[in-house]
Amino acid sequence: MYYLKLIVRNALRHKLRTGLTVLGIVVAILAFGLLRTVVDAWYAGSEAASKTRLVTRNSISLVFSLPLTYSAKIRQIEGVNAVSHANWFGGVYITEKNFFPQFAVQASTYFDLYPEFVVPPEQMRAFLRDRKGAIVGRKTADIYGFKVGDQVNLRGTIFPGTWEFVVRGIYEGAEARTDTSQFFFQWDYLNETMKKTAPRRANLVGVYIISIASADRAAEVATAVDRTFKNSLAETLTETEQAFQLGFVSMVEAIVVAIRIVSFLVIFIIMAVMANTMAMTVRERMAEYATLKALGFGPWHLTLLIFGESLTIAGCGAAIGIALTFPVAEGFGKAMGKFLPVFNVHAETLYMQVAAGLIVGAVAALVPCVRAAHIRIVDGLRNIG
Amino acid sequence: MKIPFSYTLRNLWTRKLTTLLTAGGMALVVFVFATVLMLEEGLRKTLVDTGSYDNVIVIRRSAQTEVQSAIDRAQASLIESQPEVALGADGERLVSKETIVLVNLNKRNSDKPTNVMVRGVGPRSLTLRPQVKIIAGRMFRPGASEIVAGRNAAERFKGAGIGETLWFGQREWQVVGTFDAGKSGFDSEIWGDADQLMQAFRRPIYSAMVFKLNDTAQFDALKARLESDQRLTIEAKRETVFYADQSDALATFIRYLGVTLSIIFSVGAIIGAMITMYASVASRTAEIGTLRALGFRQSSVLAAFLLEAQLLGVVGGCVGLFLASFMQLFTISTMNFQSFSELAFSFTLTPAITVKTLLFAMVMGVVGGFLPAVRASRLRIVDALRAA
Numbered sequence: 001m002y003y004l005k006l007i008v009r010n011a012l013r014h015k016l017r018t019g020l021t022v023l024g025i026v027v028a029i030l031a032f033g034l035l036r037t038v039v040d041a042w043y044a045g046s047e048a049a050s051k052t053r054l055v056t057r058n059s060i061s062l063v064f065s066l067p068l069t070y071s072a073k074i075r076q077i078e079g080v081n082a083v084s085h086a087n088w089f090g091g092v093y094i095t096e097k098n099f100f101p102q103f104a105v106q107a108s109t110y111f112d113l114y115p116e117f118v119v120p121p122e123q124m125r126a127f128l129r130d131r132k133g134a135i136v137g138r139k140t141a142d143i144y145g146f147k148v149g150d151q152v153n154l155r156g157t158i159f160p161g162t163w164e165f166v167v168r169g170i171y172e173g174a175e176a177r178t179d180t181s182q183f184f185f186q187w188d189y190l191n192e193t194m195k196k197t198a199p200r201r202a203n204l205v206g207v208y209i210i211s212i213a214s215a216d217r218a219a220e221v222a223t224a225v226d227r228t229f230k231n232s233l234a235e236t237l238t239e240t241e242q243a244f245q246l247g248f249v250s251m252v253e254a255i256v257v258a259i260r261i262v263s264f265l266v267i268f269i270i271m272a273v274m275a276n277t278m279a280m281t282v283r284e285r286m287a288e289y290a291t292l293k294a295l296g297f298g299p300w301h302l303t304l305l306i307f308g309e310s311l312t313i314a315g316c317g318a319a320i321g322i323a324l325t326f327p328v329a330e331g332f333g334k335a336m337g338k339f340l341p342v343f344n345v346h347a348e349t350l351y352m353q354v355a356a357g358l359i360v361g362a363v364a365a366l367v368p369c370v371r372a373a374h375i376r377i378v379d380g381l382r383n384i385g
Numbered sequence: 386m387k388i389p390f391s392y393t394l395r396n397l398w399t400r401k402l403t404t405l406l407t408a409g410g411m412a413l414v415v416f417v418f419a420t421v422l423m424l425e426e427g428l429r430k431t432l433v434d435t436g437s438y439d440n441v442i443v444i445r446r447s448a449q450t451e452v453q454s455a456i457d458r459a460q461a462s463l464i465e466s467q468p469e470v471a472l473g474a475d476g477e478r479l480v481s482k483e484t485i486v487l488v489n490l491n492k493r494n495s496d497k498p499t500n501v502m503v504r505g506v507g508p509r510s511l512t513l514r515p516q517v518k519i520i521a522g523r524m525f526r527p528g529a530s531e532i533v534a535g536r537n538a539a540e541r542f543k544g545a546g547i548g549e550t551l552w553f554g555q556r557e558w559q560v561v562g563t564f565d566a567g568k569s570g571f572d573s574e575i576w577g578d579a580d581q582l583m584q585a586f587r588r589p590i591y592s593a594m595v596f597k598l599n600d601t602a603q604f605d606a607l608k609a610r611l612e613s614d615q616r617l618t619i620e621a622k623r624e625t626v627f628y629a630d631q632s633d634a635l636a637t638f639i640r641y642l643g644v645t646l647s648i649i650f651s652v653g654a655i656i657g658a659m660i661t662m663y664a665s666v667a668s669r670t671a672e673i674g675t676l677r678a679l680g681f682r683q684s685s686v687l688a689a690f691l692l693e694a695q696l697l698g699v700v701g702g703c704v705g706l707f708l709a710s711f712m713q714l715f716t717i718s719t720m721n722f723q724s725f726s727e728l729a730f731s732f733t734l735t736p737a738i739t740v741k742t743l744l745f746a747m748v749m750g751v752v753g754g755f756l757p758a759v760r761a762s763r764l765r766i767v768d769a770l771r772a773a
Contacts, residue, residue: 017660024656031649060553061489061500063452063725064586090453158453160445160618200589233555233587237489250497251720251727258717259642265413266650272410273657279402280664367402 007308014281018313021277025317025360026324028270029353033325034332035263036349042256044342046245048177051215052081053113054222055244056208059237062088065204066234068191073228079212079221084109087190087206091154091163093144099338100140102154102183104190111135113211116174123148123169131189133168137180139337141170152183159190161197181341210238267356274364278310282368289372290380299373306372310365311358318357322350388681388689396665396693404697407661411701411749412708414647414654419709419742421643423732424717425636431730432632435570436624439471439601440513443594443611446620450631450724451485451593452502460617461591469607471597473512479597481510484583486592487726488553488575490542501538501545502726503553504571505579513595517571522547522562525577530585532577533562537729541718545575554585570628573718573729595624634722651749654701658753662694666761673761674769687762694754695747702746709742710734 011018056074058064065087074083089102107128111117119127119135126148127133136146146152150167165185173180187205195202212221222238229236239247249256282289289302325345333343397404436442443464444454456464461482471479484505489498508527511517525531534545544551544560551558558577566572583589598604608621622630666673673686709732718729 016663020656020660020663024653027649027652027656031646059489060586061487063487092447096449155447157447157449160447231555235555247498250495251499253495253497254717254719255638262417262646265417266653269410269413269650269653269657272406272413273653273660276403276406276410276657277660279406280660284664284668 003304003308007305007312010281010305011309011312017277017280021274021313022317022320024270024273025314025357026321028266028360029318029321029357030324030328031266032263032356033322033345033349033353034329035259035266036352037325037329037343037345038340039256039259039263040346040349041340041343042249042252043246044177044340044344045179046242046249048116048175048179048342049241049245050116051218051240051242052212053241054210054212054218054225054238055241056210056225056236056238057206057244059226059235062206064234065206066208066236068203068205070205070208070229070234070236074208074210074225077221077224077228079217079224081211081213082109082113083211084113084209085187085205085207086110086209087187087204088158089154089156089185089190090158091156093152093154098144100137100143100181100183102185104187105184107133107186107188110184110209113209116178117171118174119169119171127168127186130166130168131186131192132164132166134165134183134185135169135171136167136184137182137341138170138172139180139341140183141167143337146170159194159201161193163193176344177342179341181337209241267360271360271363274310274314274360275367277313278306278364278368281309282306282372286372286375286380290375290377293375293377293380302372303369306369307362307365310368311361314357314361314364318353318360321357322353325349325353386681386685388676388685390692393689393693393696396669397696400665403661403664404700407657408697408701408704410657411654411698411746412704414650414749415702415705415742415746416708417650418643418647418745419706419734419738420712420732421639421647422738422741423709423712423734424730425639425643426735426738427717427730427733428632428636428639428728429629430733431568431728432570432628433625434516434567436626436628437514437516438623438625439598440595440624441598441604441607441621442624442627443596443619443621444592444627446612446618448620451483452487452724452726454485454592456482456591456594456619458590460619461594463614463616464594464611464619465596467607467611469599469603471599473509477509479509479513481507481513481595482579482591483507483510483595484579484586484588484590484592486582486586486588488551490545490551492541493543496543499542499720500726501542502574502724503532503582504574504576505582506576507579510576510595513597514566514571516567516569517564518566519562520565522560525561527578528581529578530556530558530581531561532558532575533564534560534575535572536563536565537572537716537718538575539563541727541729551575554582556585568731570631570728573727631723632721632728635719635728638722647745651745655749655753658694658697658750659757661697662690662754662757663760665693666690666757669761670764670769670772673764674766674772677764677766678770683762687758690758690761691751691754694750694758696750697754698746698748698750699743701750702743705746706739706742 084106087104091102146167152165154163218240225238226236329345448454465480473479486503487500488503490501491498539545549560611621712732716729716731721728
């Protein structure tokens with residue numbers, strides 16, 4: 001108790017300096033938390049992936065499609081529960097800046113495979129009845145103000161022309177990590193239009209989504225699917241949904257790694273600032289420490305005082321920084337909603353923030369402690385700071 | 386009268402640990418700032434070098450990228466026969482009708498798959514892109530299942546080196562050469578015979594066309610005529626503009642990320658400088674009083690402390706820039722969001738970036754040192770002398 005009082009009094013001796021240091025730590029811990037959350041957001045797709053879903057695509061790359069006839073063949077394979085298919089549409093809503101993912105999906109089966117997309121039953125019925133119907137995620141609907149019954153026109157980049165849709169439903173995410181930024185419409189609408197305008201490109205599917213009975217059979221089913229289409233004009237590559245999503249992240253890995261490195265750099269920067277504060281504090285108080293030593297306090301007492309002060313300041317900063325992480329992350333997530341559809345602060349991030357605060361406090365006190373503990377009383381008393 | 390420069394310098398020297406820590410924090414911030422600028426410059430340079438001003442690229446209207454684009458043979462012939470198209474030495478038109486697809490290849494070091502652009506080119510492609518030179522092996526023979534890989538692609542992807550083979554489109558493709566494209570985007574591509582690739586991928590259409598202009602001034606008129614032609618559904622762009630547009634999203638992303646990080650981080654460094662300078666003022670109160678009593682003006686004291694802060698910034702800036710300059714040895718490769726394919730580019734340091742970075746460091750120092758310097762200059766002589 002007595003030590004605690006001394007530590008707090010010491011910390012408050014230079015209010016301006018302590019205040020500035022705390023402010024610096026707040027900024028650093030906040031930045032660290034945000035950067036970790038940005039990295040986590042890249043992995044949101046793979047984290048939300050179901051273990052019982054497989055994705056089959058053309059083995060050359062995603063820009064090549066698969067024949068519609070594969071659907072029936074895949075369904076025959078043992079272990080397959082249900083099959084649906086989807087095409088990436090890549091349309092532009094008014095201007096290129098308004099990005100949200102759009103998929104043409106086989107309307108009758110797709111939403112059975114994705115129970116995490118929750119659509120009210122009457123909206124689902126309206127969607128199935130309307131060939132030009134569309135179902136939009138809550139996030140995208142909020143950003144662009146889409147309401148049920150609204151007409152939405154997209155300019156096709158892969159499928160030429162202007163495409164008209166009517167919003168028939170808005171889906172909510174079953175969990176916080178569910179991506180609610182997507183726009184779904186009927187694959188039949190796409191296919192029938194392509195039959196008329198570009199028959200060569202009709203009856204082609206971007207990816208098949210396969211639902212399997214149990215996650216244990218994923219590898220076995222995936223191999224069976226790929227074996228079926230070996231040596232055909234369109235060979236397939238089947239992987240778990242998680243691997244499929246991670247494939248996208250690995251393509252921008254360099255950016256993710258860079259953000260990770262930078263998130264640790266900010267901790268180093270603040271460590272230098274904090275260490276500087278402690279070094280100055282201790283240098284100014286050398287005479288006091290010598291007095292304490294002369295009174296009979298051992299080096300361990302001094303160490304405790306200095307460590308305690310450093311940890312108190314770092315702890316205060318870290319606590320405020322962590323508390324601020326939540327509102328700031330929410331605002332940031334709203335502003336960046338188009339690019340990072342799922343933006344949640346993970347528990348792991350909080351632990352790392354706490355650890356970072358403690359490490360900064362401890363490391364900063366290291367050199368000053370050694371100096372104070374080793375100073376000879378005579379030299380210390382002579383010291384004028 | 387001015388306070389001697391050596392006074393400022395010695396003050397920093399006396400508090401070595403403090404100076405080192407403050408400048409070190411600044412150096413890290415400067416390092417991040419410079420690295421981001423270098424990255425953006427590297428990306429810009431790579432894509433600007435990819436295009437040449439006299440070349441025109443034609444893609445399907447609103448296709449945005451070559452991969453999404455499609456131009457059928459009838460349209461291609463129409464465009465080829467335009468009088469503005471330049472003639473080569475052999476009297477042939479300088480046109481390249483190309484087919485561009487993405488192929489999923491695994492990286493050599495991590496085995497992770499990524500999209501690589503495979504470009505089917507014609508006999509005139511090399512004339513249109515003078516920067517592309519075969520550096521090892523030989524060019525592919527027209528009509529054979531042979532391909533050549535760009536320098537970065539050959540290095541990074543399994544099966545893309547000379548003598549290796551790649552399997553796609555139901556065929557085995559022999560890699561017979563490596564080409565260098567002068568650090569342009571082509572370095573990340575794989576090239577083959579357009580007709581062979583169209584066969585293999587069962588695509589009877591071209592993706593895009595590139596041709597050279599007779600006279601570069603004719604571009605606007607030609608573009609207007611082609612785009613208003615009822616038989617064509619295309620868009621014509623200068624090659625330089627096309628490639629600059631291709632990197633727009635990635636460059637913007639890097640810039641925003643970099644600016645945000647630099648601002649946040651510089652707050653930390655400025656606070657560090659402020660703490661140091663306040664302490665420096667506090668511990669030298671008597672000294673300042675003496676200086677003022679000796680006849681140095683308030684403005685001189687202010688200038689001396691500002692200079693000290695600035696010097697801290699310059700030291701941090703130089704160290705940070707020195708560290709950042711080593712980043713030039715690295716090449717970064719990531720997916721370009723727009724073309725959906727892997728693009729390799731390196732950190733590029735230019736004189737403009739050096740100046741910007743040092744200015745940034747100095748501004749950080751001045752901002753951090755301003756309030757403490759004002760406090761120092763406002764001290765009353767009597768009080769200051771009594772403080773000792």
